[in-house]
Amino acid sequence: MLKDITFGQYFPSNSVVHKLDARVKLVLLVLQIVTIFICKNFVSLGIIALFTLVVLFFTKIPIKLYFKSIKVIIPIIIFTAILNVFYIKTGVVLLSFWKITIWSDGITKAIFMAARVLILILISSVLTYTTTPNDLTDGIERLLKPLKFIGLGQAVHTMSMMMTIALRFIPTLIEETDKIMSAQKARGADLESGGIVQKVKALLPILIPLLISSVRRAYELAEAMECRCYNGGKGRIRMKRLKMALKDYISVLLCVVVLGFIIVANNLF
Amino acid sequence: MDSIIKFNNVTFEYESEENTSKVLENFSLEIERGTFNVILGHNGSGKSTLAKLTNGLIKAKSGEVLVNGMSTMDEEKEIDIKRTVGLVFQNPDNQIVSSIVEEDVAFGPENLGLSPEESRERVDNALKATEMYEFRDKPTHKLSGGQKQRVAIAGIIAMEPECIVLDEPTAMLDPRGRKEVLNTILKLNKEKNITIILITHFMEEAENAHRVIVMNDGKVTADGKPCQVFAQTDVIKEAGLDLPQTTDLLSKLKEKGFSVSGGIISADECVKEVSKLLDLEEI
Known part of the structure; x- marks a missing residue:
C-alpha cells in the first residue's frame, strides 16, 4: 500500500524533458501553475490539459506511473468536489431532497476544480519524475542565489541540502513504516477497525518507533557526511553543471505561447 | 615499518x-x-x-x-x-x-x-x-x-x-x-x-x-x-568469537590426539589436512 507512493521519485529515461535544465523546469512549473489558475472556462482548461498530456507523452515515462501519483490524491479531490457541490447555490436546481439542494453551477464548478487539481498534480509529477533530486535542489539553489546579497547564502545551501536528503529518505522511510506496521500487526495491533479517533491512536505505536529510528539515522548520516569532508557547503563545486541549451529556450517559448492561448480563450468564450 | x-x-x-x-x-x-x-x-x-x-x-x-x-x-x-x-x-x-x-x-x-x-x-x-x-x-x-x-x-x-x-x-x-x-x-x-x-x-x-x-x-x-592467530583457539573463544567451522574441526581433532596443524581457515586446506589423516588411518 505505502509502496504506491511515488511522490518525489525520479524515473531515469533519455527523453527531452529529462534533459531540460532543472532551473528552466522549475520556472516553467511555476508558470504552468499560474496558467492553470487563470483558466476561467472549460475551453482554456482543455487547452492546458491537452498541453499537459503532450508533455507527459514526451517524458517517455509509462502513463501507469502518473496514475499512481494521482491515486493517492483522489480522496482529497473527491472531498473538495463534494464541498463545492453543496456550497455553490447558483444556476438551476437539479435535485432537492430533505435539507439538501444541488444546483447546476455546483456540479460544473466541482468538475472544473477536480480537473484543475488533476492537471496540477500531473504537471508537478513531471518535474520530480524527470529531474534527479540533485539537479532539482541544485536548480533551486541557483535560482535563489541572488538571496546571498541579503546574507542568506548559507541558508539557501542548507535548505537545498535538506531537500536532497529528505527526497533521498522518502523511499527508505516508507519501507521502514511498512516494516514497523507489519511488526506491530504481528504483535496484535489493530490498525484498520474503529473510528477516526481510534485509528489515529493506533498510529502512535508506528510513529514513535519511526521517529526514534529516524533520529538514529540522522546521527549516522551526519557522521558519514563528515567522513566525506562535508563542511556545510563551503568551497563545494557541483560535478554536474546546469547549462541552458536551445531546447530550454524553445520550451520556455512553448509555455508562453500556451499561456497566450489561455488568455485568448478566457476572453473569447 | x-x-x-x-x-x-x-x-x-x-x-x-x-x-x-x-x-x-x-x-x-x-x-x-x-x-x-x-x-x-x-x-x-x-x-x-x-x-x-x-x-x-x-x-x-x-x-x-x-x-x-x-x-x-x-x-x-x-x-x-x-x-x-x-x-x-x-x-x-x-x-x-x-x-x-x-x-x-x-x-x-x-x-x-x-x-x-x-x-x-x-x-x-x-x-x-x-x-x-x-x-x-x-x-x-x-x-x-x-x-x-x-x-x-x-x-x-x-x-x-x-x-x-x-x-x-x-x-x-x-x-x-x-x-x-x-x-x-x-x-x-x-x-x-x-x-x-x-x-x-x-x-x-x-x-x-x-x-x-x-x-x-x-x-x-x-x-x-x-594462521598464527587462529591457532590460539582459547584466546579467540575468550574474546567471545566463534571459530570458523574449519578451524574448529581441526582444533577438536587435535584435542583428540590427531596430529593436524592448527590455524587453518580455508576449506580447501582443511580438506587436505583431513584427507591426510584419513590416508594415514588406511595404512
Whole structure:
C-alpha cells in the first residue's frame, strides 16, 4: 500500500524533458501553475490539459506511473468536489431532497476544480519524475542565489541540502513504516477497525518507533557526511553543471505561447 | 615499518551521568601502509570506537592518533586526515546522501572543491573499481544491500584515500552481498594498494588478511598472521568469537590426539589436512 507512493521519485529515461535544465523546469512549473489558475472556462482548461498530456507523452515515462501519483490524491479531490457541490447555490436546481439542494453551477464548478487539481498534480509529477533530486535542489539553489546579497547564502545551501536528503529518505522511510506496521500487526495491533479517533491512536505505536529510528539515522548520516569532508557547503563545486541549451529556450517559448492561448480563450468564450 | 595509522597510548571513555566507562585504555597500535588488516572482536570490545578514532570523528581523551604523522587533534589537518582515511559504516542506507548512484559518489569530490571534470573522472573510476558503473544512473533505493554498500565504498574511494576503515560493512547483508563487498575490498587492496582495516565479527572474512588483530575489552589479545592467530583457539573463544567451522574441526581433532596443524581457515586446506589423516588411518 505505502509502496504506491511515488511522490518525489525520479524515473531515469533519455527523453527531452529529462534533459531540460532543472532551473528552466522549475520556472516553467511555476508558470504552468499560474496558467492553470487563470483558466476561467472549460475551453482554456482543455487547452492546458491537452498541453499537459503532450508533455507527459514526451517524458517517455509509462502513463501507469502518473496514475499512481494521482491515486493517492483522489480522496482529497473527491472531498473538495463534494464541498463545492453543496456550497455553490447558483444556476438551476437539479435535485432537492430533505435539507439538501444541488444546483447546476455546483456540479460544473466541482468538475472544473477536480480537473484543475488533476492537471496540477500531473504537471508537478513531471518535474520530480524527470529531474534527479540533485539537479532539482541544485536548480533551486541557483535560482535563489541572488538571496546571498541579503546574507542568506548559507541558508539557501542548507535548505537545498535538506531537500536532497529528505527526497533521498522518502523511499527508505516508507519501507521502514511498512516494516514497523507489519511488526506491530504481528504483535496484535489493530490498525484498520474503529473510528477516526481510534485509528489515529493506533498510529502512535508506528510513529514513535519511526521517529526514534529516524533520529538514529540522522546521527549516522551526519557522521558519514563528515567522513566525506562535508563542511556545510563551503568551497563545494557541483560535478554536474546546469547549462541552458536551445531546447530550454524553445520550451520556455512553448509555455508562453500556451499561456497566450489561455488568455485568448478566457476572453473569447 | 612504514605505518599509515599510529595509536599512541590512546585512552577513550564514554561519559554518562552515572558513570564513565573506559572503552580503550593506553591503547597502542600501528597499521602498516598497503596491508589488509582485520580487527576481530565481539560487541562492546571497542572496535567501533577504534574506527571512529582513526579519522578524527571522535577524539582521544589522552594519547594521540597519528595519520601519516598528522595528529587527529590538529583541527587544521581535519580535512587532510579525512581525505587520507575513509570510513565505511555498517548500514549502507544511512551513508548514502543522494538518490542517484553517481550523484552520491560525487558527494565527496564535490565537497573537496574539485573541478567538475576531475569529479567526473573520479566518480567513474570509483564506480568501475566497485563494479557499480552500470548502475550509475539508477536510484539508490532500488539496489540490493550489497550493491548499496558498494556504492558507499565507491563514495569513499572517489576521495582517493590511502586507507579505508570499514566498520562491520557486511553485518546487515545476506551471504551474497557479503561476498560482493568482501571481494571489492580485497580487489581495492590488491589493485589500488589501499590500506584496509576491516572491522568485523565474521572470522571467515579474515582468511585473506595480512594481519589479524583480536580485541577484547579494549585490549589487543592476539595479533599476527591469520594462521598464527587462529591457532590460539582459547584466546579467540575468550574474546567471545566463534571459530570458523574449519578451524574448529581441526582444533577438536587435535584435542583428540590427531596430529593436524592448527590455524587453518580455508576449506580447501582443511580438506587436505583431513584427507591426510584419513590416508594415514588406511595404512
